[in-house]
Amino acid sequence: MTGDLPGRPVGDGPPPEPRPPAIVGRGGRWRDQAVALGWLVVVWLLLWGDLSWGNLVGGLVVGAAVLIFFPLPPVTFGGRLRAGALLVLAVTFVRELVSASVHVAAIAVRPGYRPRGAVIAVPLRIRTDLNLALTAELISLVPGTLILDVDRDLGVLYVHVLEVLRPEDLTDSRNRVLTAERRIVRAIGSPEEVRQLGVEPDRRNST
Known part of the structure; x- marks a missing residue:
């Protein structure tokens, strides 16, 4: 090989220099978290294959837990x-x-x-x-x-x-x-x- x-x-x-850390405002951070939570709920519903209030609430709880205990790096779309x-x-x-x-x-x-x-x-x-x-x-x-x-x-x-x-x-x-x-x-x-x-x-x- x-x-x-x-x-x-x-x-x-020369090799690229390390980039500076991303700066994300509080409003943008909350928006990104809400979008991430929405996608996690969608994935949860697809895994269960059934759209119900129980699965929706369960997806919200699991998604919120994932974002709290495994926080994602800030990714903003500008x-x-x-x-x-x-x-x-x-x-x-x-x-x-x-x-x-x-x-x-x-x-x-x-x-x-x-x-x-x-x-x-x-x-x-x-x-x-x-x-x-x-x-x-x-x-x-x-x-x-x-x-x-x-x-x-x-x-x-x-x-x-x-x-x-x-x-x-x-x-x-x-x-x-x-x-x-x-x-x-x-x-x-x-x-x-x-x-x-x-x-x-x-x-x-x-x-």
């Missing part, structure tokens, strides 16, 4: 939803999902073939918890790539790539991760994040 040295992201320039960029994100994801599925299936049925994998470190340019989570999920959902670890302080994703035939494949894999990040930021990023990546959003589709 080939790959980068642990803790040493490969890229142009971006804008852009319909056109969201559509591009969805279409390109489906296209890459189908293409990667066919590629992995071809590897799986090839007799005696053992793909040479690699682990690469990809420093993201927008080092927020939300961007880290969304980019990691998007990459992991595509067959052939899997997030092994996340350095939250440095904003680095450690990605396992299934098949590496030549050194250029490592560069291509890094570029795919950064392209996914770019699409996410263009679709839901804040104006400051969009400017940071040098992406020009479609203002007509902003909501």
Whole structure:
């Protein structure tokens, strides 16, 4: 297996500096907690498979206990939803999902073939918890790539790539991760994040 040295992201320039701690106002914190509680209740109801007052109250109690005893880090959404960029994100994801599925299936049925994998470190340019989570999920959902670890302080994703035939494949894999990040930021990023990546959003589709 080939790959980068642990803790040493490969890229142009020096390693990224640790990001400053997120500052979340009291109002934003309560809003985020309410959203998290709502999602936990939804998951609880889906697990039980029955919408009833008992399950609803039980979900509220369990969700509140989870948030109290296992507090989540502050993740706030200060971006804008852009319909056109969201559509591009969805279409390109489906296209890459189908293409990667066919590629992995071809590897799986090839007799005696053992793909040479690699682990690469990809420093993201927008080092927020939300961007880290969304980019990691998007990459992991595509067959052939899997997030092994996340350095939250440095904003680095450690990605396992299934098949590496030549050194250029490592560069291509890094570029795919950064392209996914770019699409996410263009679709839901804040104006400051969009400017940071040098992406020009479609203002007509902003909501």
